[in-house]
Amino acid sequence: MQSKFILPAAMLMLSLYACTKQNDDSKKPIIDYATYGYVSNWVEIPNGNTLSIFSNSIDPIKGEYLYKGVRLGINIDSSGFIQQTDSSFNFISRGLKDTTTLQYKIYGDSLLVIQNQSAEIKYRKVR
Numbered sequence: 001m002q003s004k005f006i007l008p009a010a011m012l013m014l015s016l017y018a019c020t021k022q023n024d025d026s027k028k029p030i031i032d033y034a035t036y037g038y039v040s041n042w043v044e045i046p047n048g049n050t051l052s053i054f055s056n057s058i059d060p061i062k063g064e065y066l067y068k069g070v071r072l073g074i075n076i077d078s079s080g081f082i083q084q085t086d087s088s089f090n091f092i093s094r095g096l097k098d099t100t101t102l103q104y105k106i107y108g109d110s111l112l113v114i115q116n117q118s119a120e121i122k123y124r125k126v127r
Contacts, residue, residue, distance in 0.1 A: 031064050042112055042123035053082060060084040074119050076100050
């Protein structure tokens with residue numbers, strides 16, 4: 001008779017524990033979307049990594065970025081600050097310790113190519 005109650009009691013305990021478990025969001029980047037008037041979303045060709053750029057102006061870009069993906073040869077953090085010059089993007093880490101400068105070219109309004117000496121990444125703009 002007791003064995004009939006052990007399984008339901010164990011399931012109840014596990015479900016209550018799962019409800020109390022919270023994700024640690026303290027390490028997730030926080031971007032104030034209300035601060036930025038422009039958001040550009042780019043998807044890497046062909047693997048689908050994404051680069052989102054948040055800025056107050058279209059040209060030159062100065063704001064923040066989110067990069068979801070891993071790319072050998074392009075060493076940027078998953079989030080940080082971005083500054084555009086005539087032919088390069090400066091990706092600045094959140095701690096303002098590291099800056100990675102990458103050359104870029106924009107073709108039309110839908111193709112972005114970012115490169116350095118060892119890698120080239122092509123992105124298409126998501127509307």
